[in-house]
Amino acid sequence: MNHDYVLKQLSWRYAVKKFDPTKKISDKDWEILEESLRLSPSSYGLQPWKFIVVHNRDILKQLTSLSWGQSQIEDCSHYVVLTTKVKLDEELIDKHVNKTAEVRGLDPKLLAGFKKVMVGDLLNGPRSETIYHWAQRQAYIAMGFIMETAAMLHIDTCPMEGLDPKGYDKVLGLENSGYATVAGVACGYRHPEDKYQNIKKVRFDKDDVFTYIK
Amino acid sequence: MNHDYVLKQLSWRYAVKKFDPTKKISDKDWEILEESLRLSPSSYGLQPWKFIVVHNRDILKQLTSLSWGQSQIEDCSHYVVLTTKVKLDEELIDKHVNKTAEVRGLDPKLLAGFKKVMVGDLLNGPRSETIYHWAQRQAYIAMGFIMETAAMLHIDTCPMEGLDPKGYDKVLGLENSGYATVAGVACGYRHPEDKYQNIKKVRFDKDDVFTYIK
Numbered sequence: 404m405n406h407d408y409v410l411k412q413l414s415w416r417y418a419v420k421k422f423d424p425t426k427k428i429s430d431k432d433w434e435i436l437e438e439s440l441r442l443s444p445s446s447y448g449l450q451p452w453k454f455i456v457v458h459n460r461d462i463l464k465q466l467t468s469l470s471w472g473q474s475q476i477e478d479c480s481h482y483v484v485l486t487t488k489v490k491l492d493e494e495l496i497d498k499h500v501n502k503t504a505e506v507r508g509l510d511p512k513l514l515a516g517f518k519k520v521m522v523g524d525l526l527n528g529p530r531s532e533t534i535y536h537w538a539q540r541q542a543y544i545a546m547g548f549i550m551e552t553a554a555m556l557h558i559d560t561c562p563m564e565g566l567d568p569k570g571y572d573k574v575l576g577l578e579n580s581g582y583a584t585v586a587g588v589a590c591g592y593r594h595p596e597d598k599y600q601n602i603k604k605v606r607f608d609k610d611d612v613f614t615y616i617k
Numbered sequence: 618m619n620h621d622y623v624l625k626q627l628s629w630r631y632a633v634k635k636f637d638p639t640k641k642i643s644d645k646d647w648e649i650l651e652e653s654l655r656l657s658p659s660s661y662g663l664q665p666w667k668f669i670v671v672h673n674r675d676i677l678k679q680l681t682s683l684s685w686g687q688s689q690i691e692d693c694s695h696y697v698v699l700t701t702k703v704k705l706d707e708e709l710i711d712k713h714v715n716k717t718a719e720v721r722g723l724d725p726k727l728l729a730g731f732k733k734v735m736v737g738d739l740l741n742g743p744r745s746e747t748i749y750h751w752a753q754r755q756a757y758i759a760m761g762f763i764m765e766t767a768a769m770l771h772i773d774t775c776p777m778e779g780l781d782p783k784g785y786d787k788v789l790g791l792e793n794s795g796y797a798t799v800a801g802v803a804c805g806y807r808h809p810e811d812k813y814q815n816i817k818k819v820r821f822d823k824d825d826v827f828t829y830i831k
Contacts, residue, residue: 409766413656442820444632452826506818506819507816533750543757547764552765606655609651609655612667616676
Protein backbone atom coordinates (compact mmCIF):
# COMPACT_ATOMS: atom_id res chain seq x y z
CA MET A 404 0.00 0.00 0.00
CA ASN A 405 1.33 3.35 -1.03
CA HIS A 406 0.94 5.81 1.85
CA ASP A 407 1.16 8.81 -0.47
CA TYR A 408 -1.71 7.37 -2.49
CA VAL A 409 -4.02 7.35 0.54
CA LEU A 410 -3.26 10.98 1.31
CA LYS A 411 -3.56 11.93 -2.35
CA GLN A 412 -7.00 10.35 -2.62
CA LEU A 413 -8.23 12.01 0.58
CA SER A 414 -7.37 15.33 -1.04
CA TRP A 415 -8.70 14.28 -4.44
CA ARG A 416 -12.13 13.58 -2.95
CA TYR A 417 -14.66 16.39 -2.96
CA ALA A 418 -18.42 16.65 -2.87
CA VAL A 419 -19.25 16.31 -6.55
CA LYS A 420 -21.79 18.83 -7.76
CA LYS A 421 -22.13 17.49 -11.30
CA PHE A 422 -21.73 13.82 -12.17
CA ASP A 423 -21.01 12.47 -15.63
CA PRO A 424 -24.24 10.58 -16.39
CA THR A 425 -22.53 8.45 -19.04
CA LYS A 426 -20.08 6.83 -16.64
CA LYS A 427 -21.18 3.86 -14.58
CA ILE A 428 -19.48 2.12 -11.67
CA SER A 429 -18.56 -1.46 -12.58
CA ASP A 430 -20.30 -4.31 -10.78
CA LYS A 431 -16.99 -5.34 -9.24
CA ASP A 432 -16.34 -1.88 -7.83
CA TRP A 433 -19.92 -1.46 -6.64
CA GLU A 434 -19.61 -4.71 -4.73
CA ILE A 435 -16.64 -3.30 -2.81
CA LEU A 436 -18.57 -0.11 -2.04
CA GLU A 437 -21.47 -2.17 -0.73
CA GLU A 438 -19.11 -4.23 1.36
CA SER A 439 -17.64 -1.05 2.84
CA LEU A 440 -21.11 -0.16 4.09
CA ARG A 441 -21.87 -3.66 5.31
CA LEU A 442 -18.51 -4.02 7.08
CA SER A 443 -18.65 -0.58 8.70
CA PRO A 444 -18.15 -0.53 12.44
CA SER A 445 -21.06 0.37 14.69
CA SER A 446 -21.54 0.49 18.42
CA TYR A 447 -21.72 -3.09 19.77
CA GLY A 448 -21.55 -4.13 16.12
CA LEU A 449 -25.33 -3.68 16.16
CA GLN A 450 -25.68 -2.36 12.58
CA PRO A 451 -28.94 -0.45 13.16
CA TRP A 452 -29.20 0.25 9.43
CA LYS A 453 -30.53 -0.70 6.03
CA PHE A 454 -29.24 0.60 2.71
CA ILE A 455 -31.46 1.24 -0.28
CA VAL A 456 -29.92 1.42 -3.74
CA VAL A 457 -32.21 3.24 -6.12
CA HIS A 458 -31.98 2.62 -9.85
CA ASN A 459 -35.58 3.35 -10.82
CA ARG A 460 -35.62 6.55 -12.91
CA ASP A 461 -39.05 7.62 -11.73
CA ILE A 462 -38.19 7.18 -8.06
CA LEU A 463 -34.87 9.01 -8.57
CA LYS A 464 -36.81 11.90 -10.09
CA GLN A 465 -39.11 12.05 -7.08
CA LEU A 466 -36.13 11.96 -4.70
CA THR A 467 -34.51 14.82 -6.61
CA SER A 468 -37.53 16.99 -6.03
CA LEU A 469 -37.28 16.09 -2.33
CA SER A 470 -33.60 17.14 -2.32
CA TRP A 471 -33.64 20.77 -3.38
CA GLY A 472 -33.53 19.60 -7.02
CA GLN A 473 -29.89 18.60 -6.76
CA SER A 474 -28.82 16.96 -10.02
CA GLN A 475 -26.44 14.46 -8.45
CA ILE A 476 -29.23 12.02 -7.65
CA GLU A 477 -30.23 11.45 -11.25
CA ASP A 478 -26.82 11.94 -12.85
CA CYS A 479 -24.76 9.68 -10.62
CA SER A 480 -24.18 5.99 -11.27
CA HIS A 481 -25.53 4.56 -8.00
CA TYR A 482 -27.64 6.44 -5.49
CA VAL A 483 -27.80 4.84 -2.05
CA VAL A 484 -30.06 5.96 0.77
CA LEU A 485 -28.93 5.24 4.33
CA THR A 486 -31.72 4.44 6.76
CA THR A 487 -31.68 3.54 10.44
CA LYS A 488 -34.01 1.96 12.99
CA VAL A 489 -36.54 4.49 14.21
CA LYS A 490 -36.97 2.83 17.54
CA LEU A 491 -34.27 0.55 18.84
CA ASP A 492 -35.78 -2.63 20.24
CA GLU A 493 -34.98 -6.04 21.63
CA GLU A 494 -35.72 -7.55 18.23
CA LEU A 495 -32.57 -6.03 16.68
CA ILE A 496 -30.49 -6.93 19.73
CA ASP A 497 -31.74 -10.54 19.54
CA LYS A 498 -31.03 -10.65 15.82
CA HIS A 499 -27.46 -9.48 16.47
CA VAL A 500 -26.98 -11.96 19.31
CA ASN A 501 -28.29 -14.80 17.15
CA LYS A 502 -26.10 -13.80 14.20
CA THR A 503 -23.08 -13.63 16.50
CA ALA A 504 -23.85 -17.12 17.79
CA GLU A 505 -24.32 -18.42 14.24
CA VAL A 506 -21.13 -16.89 12.81
CA ARG A 507 -18.97 -17.92 15.74
CA GLY A 508 -20.60 -21.30 16.33
CA LEU A 509 -21.78 -20.53 19.85
CA ASP A 510 -24.90 -21.27 21.84
CA PRO A 511 -26.84 -17.95 21.95
CA LYS A 512 -27.35 -18.57 25.67
CA LEU A 513 -23.63 -17.97 26.16
CA LEU A 514 -24.21 -14.42 24.92
CA ALA A 515 -26.83 -13.56 27.55
CA GLY A 516 -24.37 -11.22 29.29
CA PHE A 517 -23.64 -9.39 26.04
CA LYS A 518 -27.37 -8.98 25.45
CA LYS A 519 -27.92 -7.73 28.97
CA VAL A 520 -25.26 -5.03 28.55
CA MET A 521 -26.83 -3.81 25.29
CA VAL A 522 -30.36 -3.80 26.70
CA GLY A 523 -29.16 -2.03 29.84
CA ASP A 524 -27.25 0.61 27.93
CA LEU A 525 -29.35 1.20 24.82
CA LEU A 526 -32.91 0.33 25.80
CA ASN A 527 -33.03 1.08 29.52
CA GLY A 528 -30.01 3.29 30.23
CA PRO A 529 -29.59 7.05 29.80
CA ARG A 530 -28.60 6.51 26.16
CA SER A 531 -32.16 5.32 25.42
CA GLU A 532 -33.39 8.91 25.58
CA THR A 533 -31.44 9.89 22.48
CA ILE A 534 -31.28 6.46 20.85
CA TYR A 535 -32.63 7.70 17.52
CA HIS A 536 -29.71 10.12 17.28
CA TRP A 537 -27.38 7.34 18.38
CA ALA A 538 -28.58 5.17 15.49
CA GLN A 539 -28.17 8.05 13.06
CA ARG A 540 -24.61 8.62 14.22
CA GLN A 541 -23.78 5.00 13.48
CA ALA A 542 -25.02 5.50 9.92
CA TYR A 543 -22.60 8.40 9.58
CA ILE A 544 -19.70 6.06 10.23
CA ALA A 545 -20.98 3.97 7.32
CA MET A 546 -21.30 7.15 5.28
CA GLY A 547 -17.66 7.90 6.02
CA PHE A 548 -16.68 4.38 5.03
CA ILE A 549 -18.39 4.38 1.64
CA MET A 550 -17.00 7.84 0.80
CA GLU A 551 -13.44 6.95 1.72
CA THR A 552 -13.63 3.54 0.04
CA ALA A 553 -14.86 5.22 -3.11
CA ALA A 554 -11.96 7.68 -2.96
CA MET A 555 -9.51 4.79 -2.63
CA LEU A 556 -11.05 3.22 -5.75
CA HIS A 557 -10.92 6.59 -7.56
CA ILE A 558 -14.71 6.79 -7.53
CA ASP A 559 -16.53 10.01 -6.73
CA THR A 560 -19.28 10.63 -4.22
CA CYS A 561 -21.49 13.37 -2.91
CA PRO A 562 -23.05 13.08 0.54
CA MET A 563 -26.68 14.24 0.44
CA GLU A 564 -27.95 15.69 3.69
CA GLY A 565 -30.13 18.40 2.22
CA LEU A 566 -33.21 16.29 1.75
CA ASP A 567 -36.69 15.80 3.16
CA PRO A 568 -36.37 12.57 5.17
CA LYS A 569 -40.12 12.09 5.63
CA GLY A 570 -40.72 12.63 1.93
CA TYR A 571 -38.03 10.04 1.16
CA ASP A 572 -39.64 7.58 3.57
CA LYS A 573 -42.92 7.91 1.72
CA VAL A 574 -41.43 7.52 -1.76
CA LEU A 575 -39.25 4.60 -0.68
CA GLY A 576 -42.13 2.86 1.08
CA LEU A 577 -40.42 3.03 4.46
CA GLU A 578 -43.44 4.12 6.46
CA ASN A 579 -44.24 1.37 8.98
CA SER A 580 -41.01 -0.43 8.08
CA GLY A 581 -39.31 0.51 11.33
CA TYR A 582 -36.57 2.29 9.38
CA ALA A 583 -36.30 5.94 8.38
CA THR A 584 -34.14 7.92 5.97
CA VAL A 585 -30.99 9.49 7.39
CA ALA A 586 -29.07 10.70 4.33
CA GLY A 587 -28.06 9.72 0.81
CA VAL A 588 -24.76 9.18 -0.95
CA ALA A 589 -24.50 9.70 -4.69
CA CYS A 590 -21.71 7.61 -6.23
CA GLY A 591 -20.24 7.82 -9.70
CA TYR A 592 -17.76 9.90 -11.65
CA ARG A 593 -17.26 13.66 -11.73
CA HIS A 594 -18.26 15.47 -14.90
CA PRO A 595 -15.29 17.11 -16.63
CA GLU A 596 -17.25 20.35 -16.47
CA ASP A 597 -17.83 20.29 -12.72
CA LYS A 598 -15.88 23.40 -11.80
CA TYR A 599 -15.75 22.41 -8.13
CA GLN A 600 -13.07 19.80 -8.87
CA ASN A 601 -10.66 22.61 -9.70
CA ILE A 602 -11.14 24.89 -6.72
CA LYS A 603 -9.14 24.47 -3.56
CA LYS A 604 -10.47 22.39 -0.69
CA VAL A 605 -11.29 24.55 2.33
CA ARG A 606 -10.16 23.21 5.68
CA PHE A 607 -9.17 24.90 8.90
CA ASP A 608 -5.46 24.77 9.64
CA LYS A 609 -4.05 21.80 11.49
CA ASP A 610 -3.10 23.83 14.57
CA ASP A 611 -6.62 25.20 14.67
CA VAL A 612 -8.36 21.81 14.88
CA PHE A 613 -5.73 19.78 16.76
CA THR A 614 -4.70 20.10 20.38
CA TYR A 615 -2.05 17.94 22.00
CA ILE A 616 -1.95 17.10 25.68
CA LYS A 617 1.64 16.15 26.42
CA MET B 618 -4.48 0.84 -6.17
CA ASN B 619 -5.23 -2.78 -5.58
CA HIS B 620 -8.98 -3.26 -5.23
CA ASP B 621 -8.56 -6.54 -3.40
CA TYR B 622 -6.34 -4.80 -0.87
CA VAL B 623 -9.09 -2.33 0.04
CA LEU B 624 -11.58 -5.12 0.62
CA LYS B 625 -9.02 -7.18 2.52
CA GLN B 626 -8.26 -4.30 4.88
CA LEU B 627 -11.94 -3.58 5.50
CA SER B 628 -12.23 -7.17 6.68
CA TRP B 629 -8.90 -7.09 8.53
CA ARG B 630 -10.09 -4.15 10.63
CA TYR B 631 -11.78 -4.91 13.93
CA ALA B 632 -12.33 -3.07 17.20
CA VAL B 633 -9.10 -3.92 19.01
CA LYS B 634 -9.61 -4.95 22.60
CA LYS B 635 -5.94 -5.22 23.55
CA PHE B 636 -3.25 -3.06 21.99
CA ASP B 637 0.47 -3.84 22.01
CA PRO B 638 1.83 -1.06 24.24
CA THR B 639 5.35 -1.45 22.81
CA LYS B 640 4.36 -0.55 19.25
CA LYS B 641 4.09 3.11 18.27
CA ILE B 642 2.68 4.69 15.13
CA SER B 643 5.43 6.50 13.19
CA ASP B 644 5.23 10.27 12.88
CA LYS B 645 4.75 9.95 9.14
CA ASP B 646 1.80 7.60 9.54
CA TRP B 647 0.27 9.64 12.31
CA GLU B 648 0.38 12.69 10.08
CA ILE B 649 -1.72 10.86 7.49
CA LEU B 650 -4.22 9.82 10.17
CA GLU B 651 -4.50 13.42 11.34
CA GLU B 652 -4.98 14.57 7.78
CA SER B 653 -7.77 12.02 7.34
CA LEU B 654 -9.60 13.71 10.22
CA ARG B 655 -8.86 17.20 9.01
CA LEU B 656 -9.87 16.44 5.41
CA SER B 657 -13.08 14.61 6.40
CA PRO B 658 -16.22 15.87 4.73
CA SER B 659 -18.85 17.66 6.79
CA SER B 660 -22.12 19.35 5.97
CA TYR B 661 -21.39 22.66 4.19
CA GLY B 662 -17.72 21.86 4.87
CA LEU B 663 -18.32 23.49 8.24
CA GLN B 664 -16.01 21.24 10.31
CA PRO B 665 -17.77 21.78 13.65
CA TRP B 666 -15.02 19.84 15.41
CA LYS B 667 -11.74 19.85 17.30
CA PHE B 668 -9.52 16.85 17.88
CA ILE B 669 -7.51 16.31 21.03
CA VAL B 670 -4.54 13.95 20.98
CA VAL B 671 -3.68 12.80 24.48
CA HIS B 672 -0.16 11.62 25.29
CA ASN B 673 -0.04 12.58 28.96
CA ARG B 674 0.03 9.36 31.03
CA ASP B 675 -1.80 10.85 33.97
CA ILE B 676 -4.61 12.23 31.80
CA LEU B 677 -4.85 8.90 29.93
CA LYS B 678 -5.25 7.15 33.26
CA GLN B 679 -8.07 9.48 34.26
CA LEU B 680 -9.78 8.97 30.89
CA THR B 681 -9.53 5.21 31.34
CA SER B 682 -11.42 5.41 34.60
CA LEU B 683 -14.06 7.46 32.75
CA SER B 684 -14.31 4.76 30.06
CA TRP B 685 -15.32 1.64 31.96
CA GLY B 686 -11.63 0.97 32.61
CA GLN B 687 -11.01 -0.11 29.04
CA SER B 688 -7.29 -0.80 28.56
CA GLN B 689 -7.12 0.46 24.98
CA ILE B 690 -6.75 4.09 26.07
CA GLU B 691 -3.48 3.55 27.92
CA ASP B 692 -2.10 0.74 25.76
CA CYS B 693 -2.62 2.26 22.34
CA SER B 694 -0.08 4.43 20.56
CA HIS B 695 -2.22 7.55 19.99
CA TYR B 696 -5.52 8.28 21.70
CA VAL B 697 -7.60 10.97 20.02
CA VAL B 698 -10.77 12.48 21.42
CA LEU B 699 -13.30 13.89 18.97
CA THR B 700 -15.17 16.95 20.18
CA THR B 701 -17.80 19.12 18.53
CA LYS B 702 -19.30 22.57 18.98
CA VAL B 703 -21.88 22.51 21.75
CA LYS B 704 -23.88 25.36 20.28
CA LEU B 705 -23.55 26.17 16.63
CA ASP B 706 -23.22 29.91 16.14
CA GLU B 707 -22.52 32.60 13.60
CA GLU B 708 -18.91 32.72 14.75
CA LEU B 709 -18.15 29.31 13.25
CA ILE B 710 -20.06 30.13 10.08
CA ASP B 711 -18.11 33.38 9.70
CA LYS B 712 -14.86 31.57 10.33
CA HIS B 713 -15.72 29.09 7.57
CA VAL B 714 -16.77 31.86 5.18
CA ASN B 715 -13.56 33.76 5.84
CA LYS B 716 -11.41 30.66 5.42
CA THR B 717 -13.18 29.89 2.15
CA ALA B 718 -12.51 33.43 0.92
CA GLU B 719 -8.88 33.19 1.99
CA VAL B 720 -8.18 29.79 0.42
CA ARG B 721 -9.95 30.62 -2.82
CA GLY B 722 -8.80 34.24 -3.06
CA LEU B 723 -12.29 35.72 -2.94
CA ASP B 724 -13.84 38.74 -1.28
CA PRO B 725 -15.83 37.32 1.70
CA LYS B 726 -18.72 39.58 0.62
CA LEU B 727 -19.13 37.38 -2.46
CA LEU B 728 -19.99 34.53 -0.07
CA ALA B 729 -22.89 36.35 1.59
CA GLY B 730 -25.40 34.02 -0.11
CA PHE B 731 -23.54 30.93 1.12
CA LYS B 732 -23.55 32.35 4.64
CA LYS B 733 -27.24 33.15 4.43
CA VAL B 734 -28.08 29.57 3.43
CA MET B 735 -26.09 28.15 6.36
CA VAL B 736 -27.58 30.58 8.88
CA GLY B 737 -31.08 29.93 7.53
CA ASP B 738 -30.69 26.16 7.65
CA LEU B 739 -28.55 25.54 10.72
CA LEU B 740 -29.22 28.47 13.05
CA ASN B 741 -32.77 29.50 12.20
CA GLY B 742 -34.29 26.57 10.31
CA PRO B 743 -35.87 23.36 11.64
CA ARG B 744 -32.41 21.77 11.80
CA SER B 745 -31.44 24.21 14.58
CA GLU B 746 -33.59 22.25 17.04
CA THR B 747 -31.31 19.22 16.84
CA ILE B 748 -28.11 21.02 15.85
CA TYR B 749 -26.07 19.44 18.63
CA HIS B 750 -26.90 16.01 17.23
CA TRP B 751 -26.16 17.29 13.74
CA ALA B 752 -22.68 18.35 14.86
CA GLN B 753 -22.10 15.00 16.52
CA ARG B 754 -23.10 13.18 13.34
CA GLN B 755 -20.48 15.13 11.40
CA ALA B 756 -17.84 13.94 13.87
CA TYR B 757 -18.87 10.36 13.14
CA ILE B 758 -17.94 10.85 9.49
CA ALA B 759 -14.48 11.87 10.71
CA MET B 760 -14.47 8.84 12.97
CA GLY B 761 -15.18 6.67 9.95
CA PHE B 762 -12.40 8.37 8.00
CA ILE B 763 -9.68 7.87 10.61
CA MET B 764 -10.68 4.23 11.14
CA GLU B 765 -10.68 3.40 7.44
CA THR B 766 -7.49 5.36 6.77
CA ALA B 767 -5.81 3.44 9.58
CA ALA B 768 -6.98 0.16 8.09
CA MET B 769 -5.53 1.17 4.71
CA LEU B 770 -2.19 1.85 6.43
CA HIS B 771 -2.42 -1.46 8.31
CA ILE B 772 -2.86 0.39 11.60
CA ASP B 773 -5.39 -0.72 14.19
CA THR B 774 -8.07 1.29 15.92
CA CYS B 775 -10.81 0.94 18.47
CA PRO B 776 -13.71 3.40 18.51
CA MET B 777 -14.54 4.40 22.09
CA GLU B 778 -18.16 5.33 22.66
CA GLY B 779 -18.54 3.86 26.11
CA LEU B 780 -17.28 6.86 28.03
CA ASP B 781 -18.50 9.64 30.28
CA PRO B 782 -18.48 12.71 28.01
CA LYS B 783 -18.93 15.23 30.82
CA GLY B 784 -16.13 13.63 32.80
CA TYR B 785 -13.91 13.81 29.72
CA ASP B 786 -14.78 17.49 29.25
CA LYS B 787 -13.66 18.20 32.79
CA VAL B 788 -10.38 16.27 32.56
CA LEU B 789 -9.58 17.75 29.14
CA GLY B 790 -10.39 21.29 30.25
CA LEU B 791 -13.21 21.65 27.74
CA GLU B 792 -15.72 23.25 30.06
CA ASN B 793 -16.50 26.75 28.75
CA SER B 794 -14.50 26.01 25.58
CA GLY B 795 -17.60 25.75 23.42
CA TYR B 796 -16.66 22.18 22.50
CA ALA B 797 -17.71 18.91 24.11
CA THR B 798 -16.55 15.31 23.93
CA VAL B 799 -18.29 13.05 21.43
CA ALA B 800 -16.17 9.90 21.32
CA GLY B 801 -12.61 8.65 21.26
CA VAL B 802 -10.55 6.59 18.84
CA ALA B 803 -7.64 4.54 20.11
CA CYS B 804 -5.00 3.99 17.41
CA GLY B 805 -2.04 1.65 17.42
CA TYR B 806 -1.27 -2.02 16.86
CA ARG B 807 -3.14 -5.10 17.99
CA HIS B 808 -1.50 -7.21 20.66
CA PRO B 809 -0.64 -10.71 19.40
CA GLU B 810 -2.65 -12.04 22.33
CA ASP B 811 -5.84 -10.13 21.53
CA LYS B 812 -8.09 -13.09 20.85
CA TYR B 813 -10.67 -10.92 19.07
CA GLN B 814 -8.44 -10.70 16.00
CA ASN B 815 -9.01 -14.39 15.39
CA ILE B 816 -12.76 -14.62 15.73
CA LYS B 817 -15.06 -14.06 12.81
CA LYS B 818 -16.51 -10.62 12.10
CA VAL B 819 -20.26 -10.57 12.66
CA ARG B 820 -22.30 -8.79 10.01
CA PHE B 821 -25.83 -9.27 8.77
CA ASP B 822 -26.08 -10.81 5.31
CA LYS B 823 -25.96 -8.58 2.30
CA ASP B 824 -29.53 -9.31 1.27
CA ASP B 825 -30.66 -8.45 4.76
CA VAL B 826 -29.21 -4.93 4.79
CA PHE B 827 -29.50 -4.04 1.10
CA THR B 828 -32.65 -3.33 -0.86
CA TYR B 829 -32.69 -2.47 -4.55
CA ILE B 830 -35.34 -0.37 -6.23
CA LYS B 831 -35.15 -1.23 -9.91
